[in-house]
Amino acid sequence: MLEDSVKKLKSPKASPGPALTKPQVDTAMALLADWVYESCGAVSMAAFSNPKVRSFFHQVGLPPFSPRDLAGPRLDSRFEDVRADSDVRIRDARFFQLASQGWKTTDSIITLAANLPNGTTVFRNSVFSHGGRMPSKYAEDVLWEAIADLCAGGPLHRCVGIVADRFKNKALRDLENRHQWMINLPCQLQAFRNLVKDFARDLPLFPSVTTNCSKLAIFFNSNSPARALLHKYQLQELDHSGLLRSPPLSEPAANFDPIMLQDVMANARPLQSVIHDDDYKVSCHDDSDAQQMAEIIRDMSFWNELEAAVSLVKLVNSMATEMEAERPLVGQCLPLWDELRSKVREWCSKFGVDQDFADKVLDKRFKKNYHPAWSAAYILDPLYLLKDTSGKYLPPFKYLSPEQEKDVDKLITRLVLREEAHIALMELMKWRSEGLDPLYAQAVQVKQLDPMTGKMRIANPQSSRLVWETYMSEFKSLGKVAARLIFLHATSSGFKCNTTMLRWATARGRSRAAMDRAQKMIFIAANAKLERRDFLNEEEKDAEIFFGSGAEDDVLNEAFVDASSVS
Incomplete structure (x- = not known):
């Protein structure tokens, strides 16, 4: 009897927690599951078997549960909800840019996402690589399959282009050469x-x-x-x-x-x-x-x-x-x-x-990464219009080299139908000489203080594209090019897996079911972080x-x- 009493004193029975209603319990468990999924491996599911964690849940009035619940039907249900939401957002977008990163390392997760015209990014898929340098043809196939999946049987022209951190740009160039509407950019x-x-x-x-x-x-x-x-x-x-x-x-x-x-x-x-x-x-x-x-x-x-x-x-x-x-x-x-x-x-x-020596190194890297879309977007984006002595807001052609000016013409004619090419160039000449109404130009370029960083930022980043799509209706051909160009991202950066998930997902010998669970967790975590702009x-x-x-x-x-x- 004494021995039993000592044991009870050493491990007293936890007092029951506050009574929660079923909706409160369901909400708490859903938030807990989301936290685990969005941590993408940083929070161990096995840790929920710890007696102290179980005691904590009991104290706050939550029912006991098995960590396997988090990797079972609850994960499947949450994935389906997030997938349905992302499908709607991609389907509602007039066009998108495919963003892909992870090609630079030999044992990693290659991520595929869609940058939408409204400034948001929707994660779509991940591909697990298992060592070895991947051939350019493999990269091309992965990217094209992702485009076809995102277009969901619709016109492939909805994909304006690709931005990727591919170690060589051959796959990007080959895809762009075969599909004249695409703008494929290195990160x-x-x-x-x-x-x-x-x-x-x-x-x-x-x-x-x-x-x-x-x-x-x-x-x-x-x-x-x-x-x-x-x-x-x-x-x-x-x-x-x-x-x-x-x-x-x-x-x-x-x-x-x-x-x-x-x-x-x-x-x-x-x-x-x-x-x-x-x-x-x-x-x-x-x-x-x-x-x-x-x-x-x-x-x-x-x-x-x-x-x-x-x-x-x-x-x-x-x-x-x-x-x-x-x-x-x-x-x-x-x-x-x-x-x-x-x-x-x-x-x-x-x-x-020696400045000349440093300039040569920098110029060499610049030429390797330069794309004509840089010049065209710079000219067409109202954000960069300059006020001249007459009060007009004109595109900054004076900052382009003669070769870059030619790039603008060539790119615009490539992105429109052949019968519209001369119309687009005439509209470009009008844009160059007349620019944008000062009132609209000033509205586009309005900046405000970002309290998080202390920097001045554009008040409405979407206004550049919206001006082309609404106010400047007379630029029928050039407007379509501008709207598809100026929202494109220049980097492929976005969601990053932590080391735990990376090691777990790329381990050899995992079953198909285990890899499927990893894919679902990455999908949930990536979309949550991209929505919060948490990079x-x-x-x-x-x-x-x-x-x-x-x-x-x-x-x-x-x-x-x-x-x-x-x-």
């Missing part, structure tokens, strides 16, 4: 990321900086006395210690790694302190490697070049990050590249880098919560001051 987010690799490969300062950073990392990670000294000064200066990022043993030391460069730069003060330590000075007499490391660290030109390299990578990556969040339209491509070109020239001036996955949000996004300390400049005072 500009991927182009900016590739530009970082271009600079690292072609600008002379990167190889020497990368090699020296590799030497420093390998030496301080492998030399016990030097590592101990570095950890000592890391704790003093940075309040934490650890190994420096170093290249994998299987890769050459000169291979570019932006994280390694940032790590060495962040450890500038500790490294400066190490070489002024008496114990390290003694080791330099007997160790030529230690002496070489000291020479690298004392060399101010190394730190200047390192700062320049890290600064350039940060410049391009910051624009790419903003692009991923903003998801610019195709008309913004030319201004974006002009903005990047201007910032790179400022960088060249600041760090004494971060849970891991990125956790990183923001744990580590924050505060301003970085200018440790490099402080290290320079300390070094100069010591010398």
Whole structure:
């Protein structure tokens, strides 16, 4: 009897929770299920078997349930509801653009979505890839099947085009060449990321900086006395210690790694302190490697070049990050590249880098990604009209090169019927000379403060297209081209699976039923996130919560001051 009493004291029976009505229970369970599905693997279904979780549900008045319920009929029902809603939204749209990402990695989920003219995106399907580089013909087949599915037996002309992060654009080009109404664009987010690799490969300062950073990392990670000294000064200066990022043993030391460069730069003060330590000075007499490391660290030109390299990578990556969040339209491509070109020239001036050399690298990447639709959308979008001395709002032809002007003519004639081509060009001439009524142009270009970001944004992003479809009825041929062009997205960024779901979905040996459940969860999660315009996955949000996004300390400049005072 005593033993039984002790057991009861150790695990007292939970008191029943508040009585809930059946509608309240049903609503709570539906919200719980949605949270699990929309987490897309970040929330473990098995965790609901935990006794503490079961006790919590009992306390709040929810009935016990099996985690298998979440992966069974409840998942099927929720998927059917979301699928029906997405079908209606796609069917009601006059046209759409297919967006596809995931082609860049060899073991991932390829996502397929539809960008609609009203500015929303509807997730459609995911394709699981299982390693190996996919041939261009496979990509072409996947994209075309997705278009046929989205058109649901209707005219294929409803698909205006594709934007994808395909590692080679052959599939996009082949589809566009065979279907003259299509505008197939490479993702500009991927182009900016590739530009970082271009600079690292072609600008002379990167190889020497990368090699020296590799030497420093390998030496301080492998030399016990030097590592101990570095950890000592890391704790003093940075309040934490650890190994420096170093290249994998299987890769050459000169291979570019932006994280390694940032790590060495962040450890500038500790490294400066190490070489002024008496114990390290003694080791330099007997160790030529230690002496070489000291020479690298004392060399101010190394730190200047390192700062320049890290600064350039940060410049391009910051624009790419903003692009991923903003998801610019195709008309913004030319201004974006002009903005990047201007910032790179400022960088060249600041760090004494040959501007012509940097321009050649940038222009080469620009030409690889350029599409005539960039110029045409820039000219046709009322958002970019400029007020001239007479008060008219005219398209910005003066900012196009002669070749880009020809691209506008060629693209417009390609997108209309052959018998309408001369009419479209005449309407383009009228648009060029008369532009848009000032009242409407000003209405389109009205901006307002975004309280979330503190930036000025276009008050009504849909007004550019709506003006063409309603007010400018006299442009019968050109208006149809403009309405189909200016809503196109320039990036394929959207829903991103977290690592858990990615690993689970791409694992070998999964049954067909298991893969079907994964597809349904991805479909529910993707559409929910796209509707909220929530483009971060849970891991990125956790990183923001744990580590924050505060301003970085200018440790490099402080290290320079300390070094100069010591010398």
